[in-house]
Amino acid sequence: MFWRPELYRHPQFRVGVRDMLPQTPGTAAWGLMTGVAMAKSGLSLVESLSMALLVFAGSSQLASLPLLVAGAPMWVILATGFCVNLRFVVFSLHLRNYLMHLPLARRLVTGYLTTDMSYAILTRRHPHAAADEAGRHGQLAHLAGSCLANWLSWMLPSLAGIVLANFIPVEWGLGFAGILCLLGVMATLGTTRLRLVSAAVAGATAVAAYALPFKLNIVLAIGVAVLACLALEGRPRLTQAQP
Incomplete structure (x- = not known):
């Protein structure tokens, strides 16, 4: 999805970035504390970095960390992550009309990058899927912009939290800022x-x-x-x- 240059050049891409920008401070704080939590949970640096880059799901990351520390069976950890992320099944059903015209590979990339925030922002700006090609392209550009801004605002602080874990106290409780940010977006819906x-x-x-x-x-x-x-x-x- 995001390797297509025409999406970046579309005016809706900048709109998507702009719509996401007010949420980025909360997302960054949440990502920072998630990175710290991963590093201090006993995971190695490689394991923490791999989890941050591959999982990209703050709620399931935080839910699985205590289980990893406690040495819970793998099926319990996977079941927990699965249950926490089941809400995305509902999101996917809603986004079906927006994305089903895309090839499978692009849908998979979109699924990885789409979060609660980007879903909420897209459906607020575009309550209904466009019926024509130009409209669909604009909606995809908007989603690409919001997803990219969201991914960067989460991933960079999360990686920083992993690297700087010994200098950032968990007691700061910055992760709650992300929850407040998400509540703000949901309230506008x-x-x-x-x-x-x-x-x-x-x-x-x-x-x-x-x-x-x-x-x-x-x-x-x-x-x-x-x-x-x-x-x-x-x-x-x-x-x-x-x-």
Whole structure:
């Protein structure tokens, strides 16, 4: 996807970068502390760098680190990462119409680089997939810009955190800045009553099911919210935009 020069030259690429820029300080802080956590968890420098570059998923990285330290079986670690990232199944279903015209290799690269932030920013700027070639190209350029800005703002601080782990105290708690940043982006998506209902249902379910293992409360929250939206989406009052 991102090796095509015409995407960089498209005006929507710069729009995507600009839309992502307000989120980059929070992402950078989160990435920095994730890098520190990896380095201090007992992983070697090569293992930490490999995990940062290959996994590119902050939530599952942080969820798997305590299991790695505790010497948990590999299947438990993989199951935990799988459960934490199941929300991307829902994102993928939504992005299907945006990306299915691409070859498999480009879809795989796009899947690696697309995160909660870039998904939210794309769907806020372009609520519906374009039907024509020019529109699809513009949406891809926008996604490429936001993904590149997001990847750099996460990866560079994460690598710095790994290298400088002994000089950056974990007690700073900078990782919470990334969560606040993500909440800010998600809040801007609450443009209809149905979206607000889905957010409330997901939040309540996640809190009520917090005791479930492997972060399954997140998966359950997504499932319940999706079912609630499917049951309510036929009601015009809920799907109308808020004034």
